[in-house]
Amino acid sequence: MSRSGIYRRCRPGGPWRRLLPGIILLTNADPSDRQRIEAALLRGGRPTLITGLWAARLHGLMRLPEPDWVHVLVPHTREITSAGFVVVERTTRFPGPVVRSGVPLAPVTRAVLDAARRLRNVDEVRALLAETVQRGFSSPSQLIAELEEGSDRGSAVPRRVLAEIDGGVRSAAEGMAWRLWKRSGLPECRWNVDILTADGRVVARPDAWFDDVGLAWEIDSKEFHFTSQGYASTLRRNNRYAAAGVVVVQTLPSSLRSDPESVVNDLKAAYRVAKARPRPTLTHR
Numbered sequence: 472m473s474r475s476g477i478y479r480r481c482r483p484g485g486p487w488r489r490l491l492p493g494i495i496l497l498t499n500a501d502p503s504d505r506q507r508i509e510a511a512l513l514r515g516g517r518p519t520l521i522t523g524l525w526a527a528r529l530h531g532l533m534r535l536p537e538p539d540w541v542h543v544l545v546p547h548t549r550e551i552t553s554a555g556f557v558v559v560e561r562t563t564r565f566p567g568p569v570v571r572s573g574v575p576l577a578p579v580t581r582a583v584l585d586a587a588r589r590l591r592n593v594d595e596v597r598a599l600l601a602e603t604v605q606r607g608f609s610s611p612s613q614l615i616a617e618l619e620e621g622s623d624r625g626s627a628v629p630r631r632v633l634a635e636i637d638g639g640v641r642s643a644a645e646g647m648a649w650r651l652w653k654r655s656g657l658p659e660c661r662w663n664v665d666i667l668t669a670d671g672r673v674v675a676r677p678d679a680w681f682d683d684v685g686l687a688w689e690i691d692s693k694e695f696h697f698t699s700q701g702y703a704s705t706l707r708r709n710n711r712y713a714a715a716g717v718v719v720v721q722t723l724p725s726s727l728r729s730d731p732e733s734v735v736n737d738l739k740a741a742y743r744v745a746k747a748r749p750r751p752t753l754t755h756r
Contacts (some may be wrong), residue, residue, distance in 0.1 A: 481495060508574060514557050527586050535598070535599050542560065592629055601641050684750060689722070
C-alpha cells in the first residue's frame with residue numbers, strides 16, 4: 472500500500488491509527504497495554520527488552536504507579552530514539568532476557584531500578600523497592616550492587632531509599648520514621664525484628680526496637696485500627712508489651728509528616744522513661 476493510502480487511513484475518523492513512526496494499528500480503537508508493549512518492541516527492533524514499570528508489573532510486582540510510557544533497553548550500538556509513548560535507553564550493559572507472558576523483559580533487579588531512577592515521588596520509589604525485597608524478588612545487596620553498576624543519573628532517591636531498606640525499613644511510613652530517627656540523636660535501633668521473652672515466646676514485631684532500653688516504636692495507621700479486627704489485634708499486642716515490661720510509643724503515619732518535631736520529642740521522652748527503669752529480659756531476632 473502507498474504511503475498516501477496509509478496516511479489517509481490513519482487520519483482522524485479513519486479505520487487505522489498510527490501508534491509510532493512506521494507502526495500502524497489496524498483499528499482506530501485505543502491500543503491495549505499489550506499492543507503498546509508490542510509496538511515498543513517493534514520500535515526497538517531486535518534485540519529489545521522491556522524494562523522499568525511495565526517490566527516490574529509483568530514480573531509480578533503490584534505496588535507501583537500506572538505506567539505512562541513503555542521503557543525499553545537496546546544495545547548501545549543501535550541508532551534508535553525515543554518516540555511517542557516509548558522511552559528508548561541505549562545501554563552498554565544489555566542483560567539477558569527474562570520472558571514473561573511471551574514478552575522479553577530485563578531481569579527484575581534491573582527493571583525495578585530502571586523504574587526507580589525515573590520516578591520523582593520518593594514514596595513510590597520506596598513502595599516499589601520495599602515490595603521487591605519483601606516478596607523475595609531481589610535482596611537489598613543485589614539492588615545496591617545493580618545501582619552502583621549503572622549510571623548516576625536518577626540514582627539519588629533510590630540510593631537513599633535502599634539505605635533505609637538495607638537497615639530494615641519495609642514501608643513508606645517506616646521510611647519517614649527512619650529519617651526522623653536518623654536526625655533525632657537517639658541511639659541505634661533495629662527495624663522489624665521479633666522481640667522474644669526469656670523462654671522464647673514472641674511478644675511482637677515492632678516497627679523499630681531500641682534494644683538497649685527495651686523501647687518499641689509502632690507506626691499505627693487509623694485505617695487498620697479503626698476496624699474491629701485491627702483494634703482487637705492492637706489491644707492484644709499492647710497487652711503483650713505491657714506484660715513483658717516494654718515501653719511503647721505509638722505514632723500515626725500522618726504525624727510523621729505533619730508534626731515531626733512532636734514525634735521526636737515523644738520518642739525522646741519515652742526513651743528516657745525506658746532508660747530509667749530496669750531493662751526487661753528480652754532478646755530479638
